[in-house]
Amino acid sequence: MLFLFETILNFTFGTSVQAKKMKHLTDPLILTFLVFWIIKFYLFGMQRATLRISRHHNVEWRGFGELLLPKWYKISWIFIYGNYVVLMLIAIIIDWKIALILAFFSWVLSSVLPIPYRFLYRKVFRKRTDEIIVLEPQIGRALKEMLEGTGF
Numbered sequence: 001m002l003f004l005f006e007t008i009l010n011f012t013f014g015t016s017v018q019a020k021k022m023k024h025l026t027d028p029l030i031l032t033f034l035v036f037w038i039i040k041f042y043l044f045g046m047q048r049a050t051l052r053i054s055r056h057h058n059v060e061w062r063g064f065g066e067l068l069l070p071k072w073y074k075i076s077w078i079f080i081y082g083n084y085v086v087l088m089l090i091a092i093i094i095d096w097k098i099a100l101i102l103a104f105f106s107w108v109l110s111s112v113l114p115i116p117y118r119f120l121y122r123k124v125f126r127k128r129t130d131e132i133i134v135l136e137p138q139i140g141r142a143l144k145e146m147l148e149g150t151g152f
Helices: 002-013 018-026 026-054 071-094 096-114 115-137 137-149
Strands: none
Touching: 002 137, 026 071, 026 096, 026 115, 026 137, 115 137
């Protein structure tokens, strides 16, 4: 993503200001934004995977499919809001054009990047169904069958 960002900056600002703009790529705010975005993308993919599993089995996501999400999933809001806060800080402290480019490309990448659902989330979902089986065996078994029916 840094190479893509560097290319966009070269095209946008030209070579005369390239050195000045490139020093910002290693700025802690930019790196913090990238870390927040990667975590947010991972958590977004997790929710998306539960939606796909629910739709595949024709069950409601709210109240049933969302049970596949781990208990700690609520921290995703920290990264969603944190991502935008860091983006605003980049606009204020570094340059609003860089913040705009980051926002645009994070949105585009979130839309087009394929998410390897099974590889990333299989263990998380299996562990969650095992936890639910202990508390509510019938619901846990139904969730486990849903996972097996979709290859998770």
